[in-house]
Amino acid sequence: MRSNAKARADEWVDHVIRIRDAQDQAAFAELFRHFAPRVKAFLMRSGADASLAEECAQEVMVTLWHKAHMFDPGRASVATWVFTIARNKKIDALRKQKRPEPEDLPWGPEAEPDQEDLLTLQQETSALGQALAELPEKQRNLVERAYFGDLSHSEIAAETGLPLGTIKSRIRLALDRLRHSMK
Structure with a gap:
């Protein structure tokens, strides 16, 4: 089992090298078929909605195509590299949307609003409805x-x-x- 995983990992490295050296579209298509759905699922499990996950997955694969020359098999596997790109794309997309990362969100129940604030809000809502x-x-x-x-x-x-x-x-x-x- 371990040798199959190692052979598959070596095959992905070969694909990235073929993309880097020859812009091999067949190698890219295989990488895309394998990694794009996994990247989308990974992003959705980490809190992204389906459309954001789909958009990020597409951007990850485009990045893989354009930056294959930056991949170093001595530093990481293709999967690690791809999922690191995915994580960074998600963070960039969330920053563009100015949405906080899940780890930055406060936990627990929100404090009850002050009664004075609640009354003011009700009055303003009523005034807006009348206007x-x-x-x-x-x-x-x-x-x-x-x-x-x-x-x-x-x-x-x-x-x-x-x-x-x-x-x-x-x-x-x-x-x-x-x-x-x-x-």
Whole structure:
């Protein structure tokens, strides 16, 4: 069993060397078929969602293709090298999203909010609801689609048939009114 694993590890080293020396697409395809699904599963087990894991796995394999010359079989196995790249890609992606790493997250229950803060939040929510209700219907409709429906201005334009400039103007006016109402 151990000799099979060693032979397989040597085969992966040979594949990386073929990619490095000859841009061997067949060797890359074999590495991709073997490692891409394992990298994705590894990333998902470490807390990444499926789309982030898929994106990182693709980037890992692209990195393997472009940086095969940096692989040193004396320092690590191909698997160790690939999974180290995967870990680094995940960290980079999370930093771009400004999401904390799981080990940086606080553990345990969150503290109960202060009653005064809770009352203030309820009052502000009520005031915002009232200010929204007082907006002209055309403006309120667009604000609700943009902020509660999570649609882009272009998506709203496609849905309503209104020109993009009209949508932007109405939303800007509505937000101005809300800002003044909330002072």
